[in-house]
Amino acid sequence: MIRVLIADDQALVRTGLKMILENAGDMSVVGEAGDGGEAVDLALHLNPDVVLMDVRMPDMDGVAATRQLRAQVPHIHVLVLTTFDLDEYVYAALRAGASAFLLKDTLADDLLSAVRVVARGEAVVAPSATRRLLERYVGVGDEPPPPADLGRLTEREREVLGLVAKGMSNLEIAAALFLTEGTVKTHVSRILSKLELRDRVHAVVYAYERGVIRPAT
Structure with a gap:
């Protein structure tokens, strides 16, 4: 219960x-x-x-x-x-x-x-609402320099992180990248571990703050 x-x-x-x-x-x-x-x-x-x-x-x-x-x-x-x-x-x-x-x-x-x-x-993560919140509060200024810790991610993991930041579910990411949902879940788990992030919400915040993905203008 x-x-x-x-x-x-x-x-x-x-x-x-x-x-x-x-x-x-x-x-x-x-x-x-x-x-x-x-x-x-x-x-x-x-x-x-x-x-x-x-x-x-x-x-x-x-x-x-x-x-x-x-x-x-x-x-x-x-x-x-x-x-x-x-x-x-x-x-x-x-x-x-x-x-x-x-x-x-x-x-x-x-x-x-x-x-x-x-x-x-x-x-x-409520996808559209989260995206609008981040667009409002993170800002749309100059591109920040890539943080060093992003280097811990593989190219595929960066790709997955970007899609997570767009509010996509594991199933949607799997379809977009032609992967199984289990593989995407593994990628997300590794991303959180490598970047020392608590959960998916903070991965979204991280991606916007560090310039992995930029808010729409």
């Missing part, structure tokens, strides 16, 4: 999310918080597997709460929820250690799938 804590300042949103999660059969909502500070306190006490974290909350926002949680209990995974795909807090939340973010209008099945993925310690 996946134990989930919901953090959102709107009671109606919490109620809706709770209904979706508890109807899944393999999830249990162990607590609800109305702000970031309460979310941190409850997470430390209840030890959930996943925290669904709204970003815009009073007193302590979701970014600060995510940062505290990841510092104190790194085994608890944070899935950020936001109303707008260009929310100024979401990029900061990813940098703070969130494993995923989704829009609040995400379909119920996609939300449940994301919770399961995050609970396994993997990451969820």
